[in-house]
Amino acid sequence: MSAEVSFEDLVAAHARIAGHARRTPVLASSTVDSLTGARVFFKCENLQRMGAFKFRGAYNALAQLPVEQKRRGVIAYSSGNHAQAVALAGRMLGVRATIVMPADAPPVKLAATRGYGAEVITYDPQRESRETLARRIGEERGLTVIPPYDHPHIIAGQGTAAKELIEDAGALDVLLVPCGGGGLLSGCALAAHRMLPDCRVIGVEPAAGDDATRSFRTRTLHTVHNPDTIADGARTSSLGKLTFPLVLRYVSDMLTVTDEELLRSMFFVWERMKLVVEPTGALAACALLENKFEAAGLRIGVVLSGGNVDLDWAARQRLR
Amino acid sequence: MSAEVSFEDLVAAHARIAGHARRTPVLASSTVDSLTGARVFFKCENLQRMGAFKFRGAYNALAQLPVEQKRRGVIAYSSGNHAQAVALAGRMLGVRATIVMPADAPPVKLAATRGYGAEVITYDPQRESRETLARRIGEERGLTVIPPYDHPHIIAGQGTAAKELIEDAGALDVLLVPCGGGGLLSGCALAAHRMLPDCRVIGVEPAAGDDATRSFRTRTLHTVHNPDTIADGARTSSLGKLTFPLVLRYVSDMLTVTDEELLRSMFFVWERMKLVVEPTGALAACALLENKFEAAGLRIGVVLSGGNVDLDWAARQRLR
Numbered sequence: 001m002s003a004e005v006s007f008e009d010l011v012a013a014h015a016r017i018a019g020h021a022r023r024t025p026v027l028a029s030s031t032v033d034s035l036t037g038a039r040v041f042f043k044c045e046n047l048q049r050m051g052a053f054k055f056r057g058a059y060n061a062l063a064q065l066p067v068e069q070k071r072r073g074v075i076a077y078s079s080g081n082h083a084q085a086v087a088l089a090g091r092m093l094g095v096r097a098t099i100v101m102p103a104d105a106p107p108v109k110l111a112a113t114r115g116y117g118a119e120v121i122t123y124d125p126q127r128e129s130r131e132t133l134a135r136r137i138g139e140e141r142g143l144t145v146i147p148p149y150d151h152p153h154i155i156a157g158q159g160t161a162a163k164e165l166i167e168d169a170g171a172l173d174v175l176l177v178p179c180g181g182g183g184l185l186s187g188c189a190l191a192a193h194r195m196l197p198d199c200r201v202i203g204v205e206p207a208a209g210d211d212a213t214r215s216f217r218t219r220t221l222h223t224v225h226n227p228d229t230i231a232d233g234a235r236t237s238s239l240g241k242l243t244f245p246l247v248l249r250y251v252s253d254m255l256t257v258t259d260e261e262l263l264r265s266m267f268f269v270w271e272r273m274k275l276v277v278e279p280t281g282a283l284a285a286c287a288l289l290e291n292k293f294e295a296a297g298l299r300i301g302v303v304l305s306g307g308n309v310d311l312d313w314a315a316r317q318r319l320r
Numbered sequence: 321m322s323a324e325v326s327f328e329d330l331v332a333a334h335a336r337i338a339g340h341a342r343r344t345p346v347l348a349s350s351t352v353d354s355l356t357g358a359r360v361f362f363k364c365e366n367l368q369r370m371g372a373f374k375f376r377g378a379y380n381a382l383a384q385l386p387v388e389q390k391r392r393g394v395i396a397y398s399s400g401n402h403a404q405a406v407a408l409a410g411r412m413l414g415v416r417a418t419i420v421m422p423a424d425a426p427p428v429k430l431a432a433t434r435g436y437g438a439e440v441i442t443y444d445p446q447r448e449s450r451e452t453l454a455r456r457i458g459e460e461r462g463l464t465v466i467p468p469y470d471h472p473h474i475i476a477g478q479g480t481a482a483k484e485l486i487e488d489a490g491a492l493d494v495l496l497v498p499c500g501g502g503g504l505l506s507g508c509a510l511a512a513h514r515m516l517p518d519c520r521v522i523g524v525e526p527a528a529g530d531d532a533t534r535s536f537r538t539r540t541l542h543t544v545h546n547p548d549t550i551a552d553g554a555r556t557s558s559l560g561k562l563t564f565p566l567v568l569r570y571v572s573d574m575l576t577v578t579d580e581e582l583l584r585s586m587f588f589v590w591e592r593m594k595l596v597v598e599p600t601g602a603l604a605a606c607a608l609l610e611n612k613f614e615a616a617g618l619r620i621g622v623v624l625s626g627g628n629v630d631l632d633w634a635a636r637q638r639l640r
Contacts, residue, residue, distance in 0.1 A: 025345040027367060046594040047347060267631060274366040274596040274627035307594035311587060315635035 005152045005159075005246065007194040010187065013060040013156040014163055020063075020092060021056050021160070024048050026168040031272050036288060037296030041169035045161055046277050046307030050116070052233075053161050053184055053305050054085035054148075060157030061146050062089045070095045075143040077130040079105045080233055081306055082148040087118035098143060100134045106310060149183030150240025159187025165301050166195045173298040176284035178305045179203035179212050179254070180234035182243030188303065189250035199301075200252040202293070204283040206231040206259065211238050213254040216247060230259045230317075233280030233306065255293065257286040263317055265289045269304065278309035325472045325479075325566065327514040330507065333380040333476040334483055340383075340412060341376050341480070344368050346488040351592050356608060357616035361489035365481055366597050366627030370436070372553075373481050373504055373625050374405035374468075380477030381466055382409045390415050395463040397450035399425045400553055401626055402468040407438035418463055420454045426630060469503030470560025479507025485621050486515045493618040496604035498625045499523035499532050499574070500554035502563030508623065509570035519621075520572040522613070524603040526551040526579065531558050533574040536567060550579045550637075553600030553626065575613065577606040583637055585609045589624065598629040 024044045032040050045053040062074060073096035076086040083099045090097030099113050103122040113120055123133050138145045147154065161184065162175060175192050179185040182203075189201040205212050209227030215238070223238040239247060257265075262279050265286035269277045277285070284302045288295055344364045352360050365373040382394060393416035396406040403419045410417030419433050423442040434440055443453050458465045467474065481504065482495060495512050499505040502523075509521040525532050529547030535558070543558040559567060577585075582599050585606035589597045597605070604622045608615055 025347075027345075030369065049350065051594055270596050271631055274371055276590050276594040276596060311591055311638055315638040318631055318635040319639070 005155045005187070005190060005242065007190060009152065009156040010159045010163060010191055013056075013153070014160040016063050017056055017059050017157060017160060020059055022048055023164055024161075026165055027273070027275075029273050032289070038288070038298045038300045040288065040300045040302060041165065041172070042273070042285070043161055043165040043301065043303045044275060045303060045305050046275055046281055050081070050084045050088050051306055051308040052081040052085065052281070053158055053303070054081040055088060056160050057154035057157030057183060057187075058082065058085035058146065059089040059092070061151060061153035062086070062093050062095050064153055065095070065144060069144045072142045072144070073098060074146050075100065075134050075138045075141075076146045076148070077101075077134040078148055079109065081308055083109070083113045083118070084116055084308075086146050087113050087116035091117040098137065098141070100130050100137070102130070108310060149181035149236070150242050152242060154183050155187045155190070155242060155246070157187070158184040159191045161303055162188035162191035162301070163195065165303070166192065169299070169301055171299060172196055172199045172301045174293075174295070175199055175201045175301040175303075176287055177201065177203055177303045178234065178280055178283035179205040180280065181236040182212060182239040182247050184303065184305060185251065186243045186246035190246060193250045201250060202287065203247065203251050203254045204287040205254065205256055206234050206262065206283070207256040208259065209234055209236075210256045212247065213256055215239055215244060216251065216254045219248060231262060231280040231283060233278070234283065255287045257283065257290060257292065261290045262286050267318065275304065276307045276309065277304050278306050281306040325475045325507075325510060325562065327510060329472065329476040330479045330483060330511055333376075333473070334480040336383050337376055337379050337477060337480060340379055342368055343484055346485055347593070347595075349593050352609070358608070359619045360608065361485065361492070361619070361621050362593070362605070363481055363485040363621065363623045364595060365623060365625050366595055366601055368626075370401070370404045370408050371626055371628040372401040372405065372601070373478055373623070374401040375408060376480050377474035377477030377503060377507075378402065378405035378466065379409040379412070381471060381473035382406070382413050382415050384473055385415070385464060389464045392462045392464070393418060394466050395420065395454050395458045395461075396466045396468070397454040398468055399429065401628055403429070403433045403438070404436055404628075406466050407433050407436035411437040418457065418461070420450050420457070422450070428630060469501035469556070470562050472562060474503050475507045475510070475562060475566070477507070478504040479511045481623055482508035482511040482621070483515065485623065486512065489619070489621055491619060492516055492519045492621045494613075494615070495519055495521045495621040495623075496607055497521065497523055497623045498554065498600055498603035499525040500600065501556040502532060502559040502567050504623065504625060505571065506563040506566035510566060513570045521570060522607065523567065523571050523574045524607040525574065525576055526554050526582065526603070527576040528579065529554055529556075530576045532567065533576055535559055535564060536571065536574045539568060551582060551600040551603060553598070554603065575607045577603060577610060577612065581610045582606050587638065595624065596627045596629065597624050598626050601626040
């Protein structure tokens with residue numbers, strides 16, 4: 001396995017997931033266009049299988065495992081969308097999936113992951129590191145670890161979202177992508193670099209967890225510890241060994257948004273576009289809607305990366 | 321103007337609205353398919369311009385007005401989606417729109433209708449009938465009345481939703497359509513009758529306002545007065561002079577759902593399909609999700625008719 005990720009890998013990933021992942025729609029909004037003065041194309045990964053782009057990378061990674069590794073099964077650590085993505089891809093490919101999740105994860109997420117047929121192992125997040133635990137169980141049981149973002153097959157899979165967006169929308173001046181561990185961002189930037197060399201790719205992360213922005217600006221890897229943000233998909237501690245160099249090479253800029261701005265944008269997308277997006281899924285839209293850069297006159301792609309949000313939580317936020 | 325509506329009128333309407341109305345996506349859900357044992361295709365009219373199918377009919381009607389009537393302007397009475405549809409179609413076609421709305425309509429709806437450039441005239445719903453008022457103002461000012469459903473151009477326009485759904489999904493055994501005044505239902509039934517003669521078209525309305533179901537069963541027009549249901553788009557008092565005969569002729573059955581069932585289905589669509597639908601917009605999905613008929617093994621089309629719901633109201637319902 002090479003640590004490099006090429007555009008050819010991304011094209012191969014796209015062929016591999018075709019007919020398994022959904023080709024999600026690209027939607028426009030005249031309200032957004034008139035508010036921003038831009039022409040905006042939203043890639044609706046909230047409508048992807050299991051509700052987030054994560055399925056692309058997980059399926060691409062599991063489909064490429066050698067037969068023997070497929071037979072033994074895989075293990076992943078995640079409290080969120082990656083868990084469900086590996087569980088679902090495993091079920092579709094006949095690969096047994098074990099997921100390490102914090103014991104205090106929302107019951108609905110534990111149930112959803114089990115619902116996709118995965119074995120869930122819970123741990124105490126105060127006492128153990130999930131990476132260490134997953135690696136140990138993986139070794140004991142002979143399971144292949146499927147990391148959430150820092151893996152060439154994951155990155156290539158996530159990048160197919162941008163490939164489809166560009167195929168459907170045509171030329172773009174700017175592509176806005178949410179950033180957590182950088183799997184989606186680096187994959188999308190790789191796609192845009194080759195398909196639209198003049199397109200500026202901008203990563204967006206929560207202000208409370210601005211490690212990627214600081215890493216990008218200083219060209220040195222910064223980390224954060226469990227940042228306090230509603231964007232739970234972007235609470236990752238840092239970019240990865242693979243994603244950081246790709247971000248440095250292919251991303252044009254990074255922007256941050258506050259939780260207050262993010263919540264406003266999330267509900268804007270619900271209310272005006274009729275799409276349920278989760279806070280992390282609204283990061284890229286938020287940078288546009290909160291005027292974080294000069295958008296007027298441009299053709300802009302926005303990745304709405306996921307829609308897995310607890311409705312009770314959202315209702316409480318709405319009525320605060 | 322003929323009172324008949326033919327499939328050819330519907331085809332002409334489709335050509336007329338092309339490029340102006342959105343061709344909304346048809347989405348599948350593996351969750352719904354495995355819950356029901358059916359293969360289900362959702363026509364996402366919540367993603368239509370102004371958030372509901374109503375734009376189709378309004379644009380089709382306004383586009384066909386003679387030049388002199390266009391110049392004078394139009395008037396419509398509605399507290400909901402028809403108001404915004406006529407306002408938006410008017411703006412796009414350069415036709416001045418006047419909308420009669422109850423003084424106690426939600427401020428957000430008054431603002432949205434004005435936002436589309438319409439003049440809003442409010443009235444006291446306790447003292448006046450909006451139909452009478454609209455007709456009087458229309459005569460005084462020389463404005464053409466655009467009725468919400470009982471008009472051949474409106475019916476033909478709404479039916480284009482089913483035409484697109486059938487074109488995209490292929491053969492269907494059942495087509496489920498929400499029913500208020502019957503404009504959408506009769507238009508969709510007309511489309512299905514010609515495109516898929518063996519497809520059963522089923523209308524769905526709220527149990528509290530089951531006038532169309534009773535009218536259908538007895539073949540005599542029944543009316544209700546201001547029924548108490550959260551499906552505000554289906555609070556119409558009866559089917560119309562045009563829609564009733566079309567429903568009798570082309571619809572196979574009618575089903576009703578309670579508000580409790582409707583709310584559950586509405587949030588199911590939000591949570592599992594990531595689509596914001598309004599209560600009326602979830603009527604057809606509800607008949608399926610609440611097992612109101614034998615669905616297993618069938619190919620089923622479902623019209624999600626709109627997504628214009630007040631988020632604060634929905635949040636309160638969710639947390640009750």
